Amino acid sequence: MHIVDGALSNPVVIGGAVAAAGGVAMGLRSLDLDRIPTAGVLAASFFVASLIHVPIGPSSVHLILNGLAGLLLGWAAFPALFVGLLLQAVFFGFGGLTVLGINALNIAFPAVLAGLLFRPLIGRGSPIHGAIWGGIGGAFAIAATTVMVGISLALSGDEFLPAAKLVFFAHMPVMVIEAVLTGFAVLLARKVKPELFQTRPAT
Numbered sequence: 001m002h003i004v005d006g007a008l009s010n011p012v013v014i015g016g017a018v019a020a021a022g023g024v025a026m027g028l029r030s031l032d033l034d035r036i037p038t039a040g041v042l043a044a045s046f047f048v049a050s051l052i053h054v055p056i057g058p059s060s061v062h063l064i065l066n067g068l069a070g071l072l073l074g075w076a077a078f079p080a081l082f083v084g085l086l087l088q089a090v091f092f093g094f095g096g097l098t099v100l101g102i103n104a105l106n107i108a109f110p111a112v113l114a115g116l117l118f119r120p121l122i123g124r125g126s127p128i129h130g131a132i133w134g135g136i137g138g139a140f141a142i143a144a145t146t147v148m149v150g151i152s153l154a155l156s157g158d159e160f161l162p163a164a165k166l167v168f169f170a171h172m173p174v175m176v177i178e179a180v181l182t183g184f185a186v187l188l189a190r191k192v193k194p195e196l197f198q199t200r201p202a203t
Helices: 010-030 033-049 066-092 100-122 127-155 158-170 172-192
Strands: 054-056 059-061
Touching: 010 066, 010 100, 010 127, 033 066, 066 100, 066 127, 066 172, 100 127, 127 158, 127 172, 158 172
Parallel strands: none
Antiparallel strands: 054 059
């Protein structure tokens, strides 16, 4: 769901960069030493999952797994996803460096929201119950990301409105796939390492 260089207006690019810098700063403050390995694994998962993408106008369709990152890391998902986006921009040209900030904001902020909203629900009840809420959180993160991408495009000019609508509808199948993958990942984590969701606040 990378927006490419040159697709957005300067105010949107600058505003996204400033907001992303704030998110990364908050994420680094909340990233203690024992969560660095988890952040590294999730950054790598995002990096690999989104390598296979289908271009759709000024954006692209691919798996993101940002919901899972937000559920496990909270605000620390910001620097983890930012690193993944930076490496993709540098090595593969996905998105671009000028839109790195807005891309990070569009992908990482929904991840944080998913963590804030659904993480407390995952630790309650049975692992199956947690997996269901995890799946909902995964789908929510993708839906919120598509909305933010659409807003970014719409704010850059009326000519991008059709592309903004296309981005949302094109990602509906991705929402379903991400819900299933995130649900199963949460189910496994609840069974193997339940303290991931029980001992640490979402923020």
